[in-house]
Amino acid sequence: MEVTVAVDCMGGDHGVRVTVPAAVEWSRRDSGCRFVLVGLQDQIRAELQRAGELSSERLRVHHATEVVGMDEAPANALRGKKDSSMRVAIDLVKSGEAQACVSAGNTGALMAISRFVLKTLPGIDRPAIATMLPTLKGHTHILDLGANVDCSAEHLLQFGIMGAELVASVEHKSRPSVGLLNIGEEAIKGNEVVKEAAVLLRASGLNFYGNVEGDDIYKGTTDVVVCDGFVGNVALKTSEGLAQMLATYLREEFKKNPFTQMLGLLAMPVIKSFKDRVDHRRYNGASLLGLRGVVIKSHGSADAFAFGFAIEHAITEVRTGVLAHISERMGALERKVKPA
Amino acid sequence: MEVTVAVDCMGGDHGVRVTVPAAVEWSRRDSGCRFVLVGLQDQIRAELQRAGELSSERLRVHHATEVVGMDEAPANALRGKKDSSMRVAIDLVKSGEAQACVSAGNTGALMAISRFVLKTLPGIDRPAIATMLPTLKGHTHILDLGANVDCSAEHLLQFGIMGAELVASVEHKSRPSVGLLNIGEEAIKGNEVVKEAAVLLRASGLNFYGNVEGDDIYKGTTDVVVCDGFVGNVALKTSEGLAQMLATYLREEFKKNPFTQMLGLLAMPVIKSFKDRVDHRRYNGASLLGLRGVVIKSHGSADAFAFGFAIEHAITEVRTGVLAHISERMGALERKVKPA
Numbered sequence: 001m002e003v004t005v006a007v008d009c010m011g012g013d014h015g016v017r018v019t020v021p022a023a024v025e026w027s028r029r030d031s032g033c034r035f036v037l038v039g040l041q042d043q044i045r046a047e048l049q050r051a052g053e054l055s056s057e058r059l060r061v062h063h064a065t066e067v068v069g070m071d072e073a074p075a076n077a078l079r080g081k082k083d084s085s086m087r088v089a090i091d092l093v094k095s096g097e098a099q100a101c102v103s104a105g106n107t108g109a110l111m112a113i114s115r116f117v118l119k120t121l122p123g124i125d126r127p128a129i130a131t132m133l134p135t136l137k138g139h140t141h142i143l144d145l146g147a148n149v150d151c152s153a154e155h156l157l158q159f160g161i162m163g164a165e166l167v168a169s170v171e172h173k174s175r176p177s178v179g180l181l182n183i184g185e186e187a188i189k190g191n192e193v194v195k196e197a198a199v200l201l202r203a204s205g206l207n208f209y210g211n212v213e214g215d216d217i218y219k220g221t222t223d224v225v226v227c228d229g230f231v232g233n234v235a236l237k238t239s240e241g242l243a244q245m246l247a248t249y250l251r252e253e254f255k256k257n258p259f260t261q262m263l264g265l266l267a268m269p270v271i272k273s274f275k276d277r278v279d280h281r282r283y284n285g286a287s288l289l290g291l292r293g294v295v296i297k298s299h300g301s302a303d304a305f306a307f308g309f310a311i312e313h314a315i316t317e318v319r320t321g322v323l324a325h326i327s328e329r330m331g332a333l334e335r336k337v338k339p340a
Numbered sequence: 341m342e343v344t345v346a347v348d349c350m351g352g353d354h355g356v357r358v359t360v361p362a363a364v365e366w367s368r369r370d371s372g373c374r375f376v377l378v379g380l381q382d383q384i385r386a387e388l389q390r391a392g393e394l395s396s397e398r399l400r401v402h403h404a405t406e407v408v409g410m411d412e413a414p415a416n417a418l419r420g421k422k423d424s425s426m427r428v429a430i431d432l433v434k435s436g437e438a439q440a441c442v443s444a445g446n447t448g449a450l451m452a453i454s455r456f457v458l459k460t461l462p463g464i465d466r467p468a469i470a471t472m473l474p475t476l477k478g479h480t481h482i483l484d485l486g487a488n489v490d491c492s493a494e495h496l497l498q499f500g501i502m503g504a505e506l507v508a509s510v511e512h513k514s515r516p517s518v519g520l521l522n523i524g525e526e527a528i529k530g531n532e533v534v535k536e537a538a539v540l541l542r543a544s545g546l547n548f549y550g551n552v553e554g555d556d557i558y559k560g561t562t563d564v565v566v567c568d569g570f571v572g573n574v575a576l577k578t579s580e581g582l583a584q585m586l587a588t589y590l591r592e593e594f595k596k597n598p599f600t601q602m603l604g605l606l607a608m609p610v611i612k613s614f615k616d617r618v619d620h621r622r623y624n625g626a627s628l629l630g631l632r633g634v635v636i637k638s639h640g641s642a643d644a645f646a647f648g649f650a651i652e653h654a655i656t657e658v659r660t661g662v663l664a665h666i667s668e669r670m671g672a673l674e675r676k677v678k679p680a
Binding site: 213 | 474475476486489490521523529530531532534553554555556557558559567569570571573574575576577578579580581582583584585586588589590593594596600603604606607609610611613614617618
């Protein structure tokens with residue numbers, strides 16, 4: 001299936017230096033992909049040239065005159081920058097010229113513009129940010145990661161449905177298990193919203209596992225972990241901080257003296273193989289789920305290797321029809337609650 | 341300063357086999373410590389004998405006929421087991437026979453019984469669970485870790501005060517910095533309660549740093565990190581899960597083939613030194629802060645080495661007068677809000 005991806009080339013810490021090479025690389029790897037490279041055309045063309053490519057049918061440059069700053073207020077970006085690379089890339093999804101948008105830009109702005117331009121799918125009140133994390137068993141998908149800080153039980157139910165349909169589609173799992181992030185496995189624990197959400201999830205027809213705790217994320221207890229955006233964001237950032245601390249400590253231990261340095265050199269292939277398994281770059285690309293269009297957020301600091309994974313997520317979501325699956329499931333739930 | 345610690349000898353996964361040897365070890369190390377060993381006296385005496393000790397002035401056995409189960413409902417333990425080792429140990433703090441209680445038992449029951457028997461300090465609505473975590477700069481203290489799932493801004497303020505006084509006392513820091521766990525550094529981010537808490541913390545006279553994010557915990561950005569119990573519990577459990585996954589992966593990589601196994605053996609001292617630095621056993625012992633008495637919760641799975649750290653926390657908190665410092669600060673705040 002032919003897929004056209006609109007790339008916000010100006011977003012992220014490194015802009016065109018990362019986004020353009022990643023798109024070029026993918027266009028070479030997958031002949032069924034087309035890219036619309038959105039942003040300041042001179043910069044984009046210079047990068048294309050550096051990569052030995054010319055603007056073509058499969059790598060089309062679409063000029064946009066403005067850039068959304070990484071720290072810009074979302075409202076500002078939404079109202080004040082109608083010709084930003086981010087806005088234009090999303091507009092291309094709205095108009096159907098592209099099926100997906102990938103951006104490493106300002107998360108808040110990307111969410112605000114996506115909601116405004118694309119709107120949410122029927123039955124979805126709020127889009128959520130979902131990402132994949134490595135686990136002892138493979139990987140899991142967790143949402144929301146920060147789009148929604150004050151969630152109702154109904155929102156958490158919708159996140160569960162979206163997460164389950166995401167996994168069902170992109171991983172071809174028939175009934176992915178869904179866990180509700182809580183602070184104890186017993187049903188009596190947790191705050192009021194979470195308790196209510198558990199009741200809704202249990203009645204939803206999803207393969208609801210029940211409550212899971214923080215350590216279940218990395219144990220891989222369920223295919224999907226549902227939580228509100230505040231909790232999800234803290235869990236994710238805490239993980240990043242811990243991983244960085246452990247990596248620093250390990251490095252320091254191997255650098256202690258000439259003997260440990262030599263050991264470090266010898267053990268390099270082992271350490272490298274270990275690092276590859278948990279390389280966060282391989283997990284780059286969070287889905288803004290629940291919109292009428294595929295929008296993928298790359299980490300702002302992503303390199304071209306990492307940005308490529310965000311592009312891959314976009315392509316996979318389009319090809320496996322995640323949005324149609326979510327709509328279908330929401331429709332079925334609607335009919336169940338209010339039979340015609 | 342002479343300190344008497346009441347040890348709930350029956351709590352935890354290993355009961356007397358862990359609690360008694362740890363108390364014996366401490367009684368030998370610190371001649372200013374006395375222990376009241378509470379629980380089934382036959383079991384305790386047998387363990388004392390095994391450790392080459394007899395019941396003495398410094399290791400007094402206090403018989404208690406009941407044991408609180410690790411999964412028992414807190415209300416059950418509170419109402420139905422007046423002669424449990426946990427209850428009696430806390431009663432000893434109430435009566436002044438001991439200055440602190442250490443238990444590896446059921447957290448919910450320990451909190452419920454402590455609140456009921458000891459009551460909270462003036463100005464403190466709810467006790468919080470605080471623990472120390474390793475960071476890139478040393479360590480930080482985080483609270484609450486699960487005692488309070490639906491917190492108001494005032495509760496978070498109280499946690500900030502208690503955390504700051506804890507660090508000021510036990511680490512002799514004059515103005516420990518306090519961070520508020522949030523999902524973005526900008527003041528506009530976060531949920532309503534957290535935004536309101538930031539205003540209160542800023543006006544409190546504490547050395548308030550402002551918002552911190554999940555990764556700041558392990559960066560060691562502040563001496564104290566304040567959050568509600570739901571978020572804190574998820575952050576802690578997520579960290580445990582991630583650390584376990586990384587340890588498993590590293591082990592697997594070193595076990596891959598004979599060559600990597602040999603490397604693993606050679607690198608053993610480096611790995612061991614690394615593990616020691618982040619050994620969670622050294623961080624064992626969470627404070628139930630805000631009660632009219634020192635109560636320390638050990639991890640249920642703690643071994644004697646880890647339980648010893650929980651005992652050490654108890655002794656340090658008594659000797660440095662944490663409770664008096666918290667009361668003083670709460671009094672000062674009260675006078676500031678409502679001047680006489």
